[in-house]
Amino acid sequence: MAHPQIAIFARLAKGGDTPQRVIYGQTSKLSRNMHAVRYGETRDEIYITNQFAQSVLTFRGGADGQEAPIRTIQGPKTLLENPGTLEIDEVNHEIFVPQPGSENVLVFPLTANGDVAPLRILQGGRKNGWTTARPAGGIAVDPVHKVLVVAGTLTGDEVWQSPYGNNRESLLIFDRSAKGDEKPLRVIRGPNTGMHAIRQIQIQATNGWIVVGQMTDGEIAEPEGTFIGVWSVKDKGDVPPRWKIEGKPSNGILKPRGIAFDPKHKEVITADMRLNAVVTFYFPEIF
Amino acid sequence: MFRTILGRSGLSAVIPIAIIIAAGGWVLLAGKEMRPDVKASSRLAQRRPTGVLKLVSVEPLPEMGLDGEMCEWVPASSRSRLVAFLHQERSAPPAASATAGESRTSVTLERPAVRTIRDLFPTFTAVAVDVQNNEIVLQDENLFQIMVYDRLTDTPLTATMSEPKRVISGPKTDVEFNCGVYVDPRTGDIYSVSNDTLRNVTVFSRNASGNVRPQRQLSVPIRTYGIAVSEANEELFLTVQGPPMVLVHNKYAEGRAKPLRVLTGNSTGLADPHGIGLDTKNGLLLVSNYGNAADYRDGGVLPRRDHDMVPGSGRYEPPSISVYPIQASGDTPPLRTIQGARTQLNWPSHLSVDEEHGEVYVANDGDDSILVFRVTDRGNVAPIRVLKGPNTQIKNPSGVFVDAVNDELVVSNMGNHRATVYGRTASGDAAPIRTIRTAPEGKPALMIANPGAVAYDTKRDQIIVPN
Structure with a gap:
């Protein structure tokens, strides 16, 4: 990918409609590997990470052009290692950042700025039987049902092996405020789930639906079995999604990766990495 | 209750x-x-x-109970949740709820999209000129194509676009997110770098066309970006954005061949490196850096992985051009660095070195400009020429090539579906002498590339898409 940017389109944009604004350039502090982005309406802010510079960036909601972030979490106290994804919890005022290298999830105050220590750390690793995805995988918080959902995998000899390799084939569901060596409350994984490589995750908290972009394998140009899938925050084990939209030409997607909601219009929006496209579906079932 | x-x-x-x-x-x-x-x-x-x-x-x-209907307490501060709830249309069918019982179904929805944002025209990331055969080779990262044009192609203003002579594209090509290109000046072979997912350098013969397999492939790390070749030493140089390094292979390496040497480590000053250029006359290797930096534990041993980063060592360095001996390997610091406010560097992307005149051209993506420095420059110096302005038609240039044979400069612009050609020494707001355009005049490029995520701005009803 030759040009980092955050492009911002009108909801009804389609075809080659140009973005209404674009955040880019040296001042923006952006780089590649922006594998999650969040918008927080309460503070009207955009949240994103820079993996190479080990930072979490917050922009004004209306940021445009070569605009600097209004806050940057970066420095030795942060313990940030290679942040590629993140989640915000506007109810409890926190930012969650999964760490592939350290196999943990760091939690910061939503308004943290500069070289600040995390509020708490949820630690994975072999001794705890789970790890975060490498590179950083999807993460989502449900403040209503009080759970944290992390894309990752289980460790151990008896663990089912995805034919595409174990890494981010599992949804690990924790208590929202889990910390230290806590284990998942529930795990959704297995051949019936169809999950092999989860990318962005969003939770429709009102009804407790986890929505996942499943792209099977990033290193295959057009892999089989991709889909947008929906599970319940109460699901566990080897269960298929409650609903799914498969990645195929008739549905207009091939390799869905990003997931976002427009609750007002009951729409699910996906970013498709093979089509270099943003695709919107009417999805009233989950709203 | x-x-x-x-x-x-x-x-x-x-x-x-x-x-x-x-x-x-x-x-x-x-x-x-x-x-x-x-x-x-x-x-x-x-x-x-x-x-x-x-x-x-x-x-x-x-x-x-935990599995029954729930009425969770949500703090008043949860404005977004309230807004989301209130936004739901009353006329819509009732939604299902994850907490509404244990009955469980799995439904595959046949559901066409209601809207798709997608640029259907090529977006040029890199350029090279085949001076022997008078052709311009362009990398299209949007549709995953390598497009070959006659060097003198000039799209008339009234034309929708210019057709290429040949296009290499399709699943057999193993080309995706192609961002770097090199043309062998003797054979016309085309070397294509896939930056993200496929992790390869693919080599096609000059006349390759359509959905064809490459002549050979070299496996490279993910995030490989820039490419340059020393024909004299038959060495292939590649930049890798992260972990930052320069790999040097035999020019004809293929498969999983190991590099001849690797320039990498905390002393190198490599920081999200992009473009690469060689001055074989003076034995120099030049690299452009975005400036996103962190330290790595091992200091330079392959294979290095993301999780070898030192936690909390991240920082933003000013963008730079770092200069090394062409034989540099290991944790070698640069001989000198072009860096500072006077340089005007802003997301410096591909480089092209004019050995004859001792100049290095920089595709300055973030500033819609081409900067020219002397290869001997160091520190906070102003460029000797700047090509920039509305007449230039330069928009988000990520590729640049100095055609020493024809005394021309070719720029690939990501932002406007075109490659523009100038006299080699053009500067200021000079208009191109030729333009290769692949979309209707005035059609900006969306530049959506490998979109990894998306968000929705509920306040403005806008879709937020990072690359």
Whole structure:
């Protein structure tokens, strides 16, 4: 990918409609590997990470052009290692950042700025039987049902092996405020789930639906079995999604990766990495 | 808490409303004394058919289990949750709820998209000129194509676009997110770098066309970006954005061949490196850096992985051009660095070195400009020439090539579906002498590339898409 940017389109944009604004350039502090982005309406802010510079960036909601972030979490106290994804919890005022290298999830105050220590750390690793995805995988918080959902995998000899390799084939569901060596409350994984490589995750908290972009394998140009899938925050084990939209030409997607909601219009929006496209579906079932 | 018994079904969808009504009812019923007129109107209201929800009675709720219906307390500060709830249209069919029971179905939806944002035209990331055969080779990262044009192609203003002579594209090509290109000046072989997912350098013969397999492939790390070749030494140089390094292979390496040497480590000054250029005359290697930096534990041993980064060592360095001996390997610091406010560097992308004139050209993506420095420059120096302005048609240039044979400069612009050609020494707001355009005039490029995520701005009703 030759040009980092955050492009911002009108909801009804389609075809080659140009973005209404674009955040880019040296001042923006952006780089590649922006594998999650969040918008927080309460503070009207955009949240994103820079993996190479080990930072979490917050922009004004209306940021445009070569605009600097209004806050940057970066420095030795942060313990940030290679942040590629993140989640915000506007109810409890926190930012969650999964760490592939350290196999943990760091939690910061939503308004943290500069070289600040995390509020708490949820630690994975072999001794705890789970790890975060490498590179950083999807993460989502449900403040209503009080759970944290992390894309990752289980460790151990008896663990089912995805034919595409174990890494981010599992949804690990924790208590929202889990910390230290806590284990998942529930795990959704297995051949019936169809999950092999989860990318962005969003939770429709009102009804407790986890929505996942499943792209099977990033290193295959057009892999089989991709889909947008929906599970319940109460699901566990080897269960298929409650609903799914498969990645195929008739549905207009091939390799869905990003997931976002427009609750007002009951729409699910996906970013498709093979089509270099943003695709919107009417999805009233989950709203 | 109390459950209100309602006059029609759809209980789960109206629980929040019912609770508010119940609370009001509790105030009325449990107050010290109800006014007689209120008592009377309430009794009357219960007997009249109104066609809307009405309070029939108020009863205590049973204890809630984890799997039962829940009414979670949400702090008043959760404005977004409230807004999301209120945004739901009343006319829509009732939504399912994850907490509404244990019955479980799995449904595959056949559902076409309601809208798709997608640029259907090529977006040029890199350029090289085949001076032997008078062709311009362009990398299209949007549609994953390598497009070959006659060097003298000049799209008329009235034309929709210019057709290429050949296009290499399709699943057999193993080309995706192609961002770097090199053309062998002797054979015309095309070297293509796939930056993200496929992790390869693919080599095609000059006349390759269509959905064809490459002649050979070299596996490289993810995030490989820039490419340059020393024909004299038959060495292939590649930059890798992260972990930052320069790999040097034999020019004809293929498969999983190991590099001849690797320039990498905390002393190198490599920081999200992009472009690469060689000055074989003076034995120099030049690299452009975005400036996103962190330290790595091992200091330079392959294979290095993301999780070898030192936590908390991240920082933003100013963008730079770092200069090394062409034989540099390991944790070698640069001989000198072009860096600072006077340089005007802003996301410096591909480089092209003009050995004859001792100049290095920089595709300055973030500033819509081409900067030219002397290869001997160091420190906070101004460029000797800047090509920039509305007449240049330069927009988000990520590729640049100095054609020393024809004394021309070719720029690939990501932002406007075109490659533009200038006299080699063009500067200021000079118009191109030729333009290769692949979309209707005035059509900006979306530059969506490998979109990894998306968000929705509920305040402005906008879709937020990072690359």
